[in-house]
Amino acid sequence: MRQVHIALGALALLASACGGSAISPQMVQRAQAHDSSASEATLTQGKALYEQKCGTCHELYPPSSHSAEKWPGIVERMGPMAKISKDEERAVLHYVIGAGGE
Numbered sequence: 001m002r003q004v005h006i007a008l009g010a011l012a013l014l015a016s017a018c019g020g021s022a023i024s025p026q027m028v029q030r031a032q033a034h035d036s037s038a039s040e041a042t043l044t045q046g047k048a049l050y051e052q053k054c055g056t057c058h059e060l061y062p063p064s065s066h067s068a069e070k071w072p073g074i075v076e077r078m079g080p081m082a083k084i085s086k087d088e089e090r091a092v093l094h095y096v097i098g099a100g101g102e
């Protein structure tokens with residue numbers, strides 16, 4: 001157990017040393033519970049898209065503002081408005097669910 005903790009600590013240090021994507025393993029796990037294709041890469045992409053595309057008409061909604069059950073319908077409705085592709089919608093969804101908690 002102790003070794004695992006040390007390894008995780010080293011990983012976290014490494015991630016922050018590289019500038020960090022602000023995507024934690026917990027966020028990836030949460031997103032994966034809803035869609036097994038979620039990964040750190042899709043959450044990172046989703047975060048960037050979310051910040052670039054989803055705050056132009058209204059303030060960015062915090063990921064925690066809607067539940068993991070609500071987000072898919074919202075992103076499906078907002079994706080075309082933000083002119084993003086289906087793949088990009090999926091990445092945005094991974095991010096908001098991962099970052100949003102339950």
Ligand code: HEC
Nearest residue numbers: 050053054055056057058061066074075078079081082092
């Ligand atoms: C072209 C303008 C536009 C863009 C771009 C846009 N939205 Fe919206 N959004 C709206 C409007 C208008 C509403 C209010 C009407 C509605 O809910 O359909 C809204 C409402 C919302 C709501 C509240 C919905 C609810 O039911 O409480 C959320 C959350 C949201 N948008 C998320 C997003 C996300 C995520 C993106 C990026 C994929 C995005 N929006 C991009 C115009 C936009």
